[in-house]
Amino acid sequence: MSLSREFKVGLFIVLTAIVILLSLLYLAYEKGFFEKVFTFTLSSKSGDGFTEGMPVVFSGFNIGKVHALELNDKGIVLIRIKIPERHVKWVKKDSTFILYRPLIGASRIIVITNNLYSPQLPEDKIPEVEIVNDINDVITKVPPLIEKITLIADNLETLSKNLANPKGDFNRILNSVTKVTDNLDNILKKVDKIADKTDAQLFSKDGTLPQINNILKDIIGKLEKLNTTVDNINKISQDASEGMKDFRTLRSDIDDTVNAIDDVVNKLDDLISSKKDPEFKAP
Amino acid sequence: MSFLEKIGHFETNLSKSFTDIFFFAGIVLLRMFRRKTYSSAMRSVLVNQIYFTSVQILPVFIAVSIIFGSLLIGIVFQLLKGLGLTGFFGNVLMGLIVTELSPFFTVLLITLRSGSAINTEIAVMKVNSEIKTLETFRIDVIDYLLVPRVINGVVSLVLLSSLFSVVLMFSGILFSKIIFGISIDAYINILLNSANFSDIVIALVKCAVFGFFITLIPIRFGLRASHELTSIPIAVSGGMVNVFTAIMIIEVLSLITKLF
Numbered sequence: 001m002s003l004s005r006e007f008k009v010g011l012f013i014v015l016t017a018i019v020i021l022l023s024l025l026y027l028a029y030e031k032g033f034f035e036k037v038f039t040f041t042l043s044s045k046s047g048d049g050f051t052e053g054m055p056v057v058f059s060g061f062n063i064g065k066v067h068a069l070e071l072n073d074k075g076i077v078l079i080r081i082k083i084p085e086r087h088v089k090w091v092k093k094d095s096t097f098i099l100y101r102p103l104i105g106a107s108r109i110i111v112i113t114n115n116l117y118s119p120q121l122p123e124d125k126i127p128e129v130e131i132v133n134d135i136n137d138v139i140t141k142v143p144p145l146i147e148k149i150t151l152i153a154d155n156l157e158t159l160s161k162n163l164a165n166p167k168g169d170f171n172r173i174l175n176s177v178t179k180v181t182d183n184l185d186n187i188l189k190k191v192d193k194i195a196d197k198t199d200a201q202l203f204s205k206d207g208t209l210p211q212i213n214n215i216l217k218d219i220i221g222k223l224e225k226l227n228t229t230v231d232n233i234n235k236i237s238q239d240a241s242e243g244m245k246d247f248r249t250l251r252s253d254i255d256d257t258v259n260a261i262d263d264v265v266n267k268l269d270d271l272i273s274s275k276k277d278p279e280f281k282a283p
Numbered sequence: 284m285s286f287l288e289k290i291g292h293f294e295t296n297l298s299k300s301f302t303d304i305f306f307f308a309g310i311v312l313l314r315m316f317r318r319k320t321y322s323s324a325m326r327s328v329l330v331n332q333i334y335f336t337s338v339q340i341l342p343v344f345i346a347v348s349i350i351f352g353s354l355l356i357g358i359v360f361q362l363l364k365g366l367g368l369t370g371f372f373g374n375v376l377m378g379l380i381v382t383e384l385s386p387f388f389t390v391l392l393i394t395l396r397s398g399s400a401i402n403t404e405i406a407v408m409k410v411n412s413e414i415k416t417l418e419t420f421r422i423d424v425i426d427y428l429l430v431p432r433v434i435n436g437v438v439s440l441v442l443l444s445s446l447f448s449v450v451l452m453f454s455g456i457l458f459s460k461i462i463f464g465i466s467i468d469a470y471i472n473i474l475l476n477s478a479n480f481s482d483i484v485i486a487l488v489k490c491a492v493f494g495f496f497i498t499l500i501p502i503r504f505g506l507r508a509s510h511e512l513t514s515i516p517i518a519v520s521g522g523m524v525n526v527f528t529a530i531m532i533i534e535v536l537s538l539i540t541k542l543f
Binding site: 009024027 | 330331333334337338341370371438441442445446449472475476478480483
């Protein structure tokens, strides 16, 4: 079934119009056009930085905007802010209001509420707005910085003048350095000669090192000989050690013999003491 | 002719052309708000005009919107991320893309397709004495030929531009998720914070004004054609150049309006 041209046009217009209207209605609803709006009044000694329509922000979210700015009879700036009903809960009696003027981006009033259980801000109470001003902070920090930069520039200028002046300190230092370098060069040449001589004395045929080498070789030969002697002494020592073992055996034999003799003597002594005539005839 | 005379001649012609266009616009505008204008024949022409201008190109328009819009949003978001201006992407999306680029893109598309067609159509009708014939039969040319085309321009521009914006918003959801890792809720919140009713109303009014002039100027230049065939390209080129001048002027005026 083919749709008529009128139907298609009608469908297009109606559907697109519905999409547009729904979008606008949704935007209006989300922007709080259909809800009750509360008006609070803030005060400031200066109106600098405040504009109508400026956003009022809580925790990074827009909760309202500046509706109007007025100057009262005492010269105090009154800032009327409008907050929709659903966001009124963030504005409390002890809330702090800060005008934040960033270096980049739009200014805004930031609401800080530490105690969310405190009573709601009465519409007749007029808290004062504190001002945090990035631009002015930067501006106050700039002059000392410029002074320092000027000082650095002056120093650089002096330095460059000094560099350009042939009789200046820097050039004098450079000349001195050149002289020092020349002296060092001479010293290095001398050191080089000394090194050559030392090399000749140490490493030539009749030099110290070959002689030491010969001495060492001689010592090695003698040590080899000594080695044989030490081996012989070792052998003698071993023999003596073995002899000592025999000596111990002999000694134990002698001890046995002496003990036997001692026993014999004791027995003889007993015999002699038991006889009336103590004479004794040896065999 | 001296140089000063040339300047004076140019200035006189320009003023005459402006006066002529605004006078003609006044007449058409008055007829638009007259009940008698909306006869059955006029309504039939209006339906046909809207069909040819908007409904017939709708699939192509939506496809081009998706491709062009997605590319545009992707590039802009990537650029914002590169410059460290992530916090401003809602303002850029609403303030630049939705309220400025959508109407501009749509007006260019409609001008190239329908503006030139209307200009040629009217010039050919003038050359073939069709308009004279209609007048002979006491058919009101303004009511029958011109007003439906102008209303079509206004309606089509407003609707198609809004559609383009909607497509861009949906592309924005995708690209904000890919490039910035922003959820749909956060994306909607950012858009709502950045959206201003005044900007949207200005954008819609701008679309209507665009639609009015991109059909009115080609019609006026088409009616300036003589009875010779060679006058058709002259009328069409003159009309199209003036349409683009008008687009620029309206764009600048809308920007000035935004400042206040």
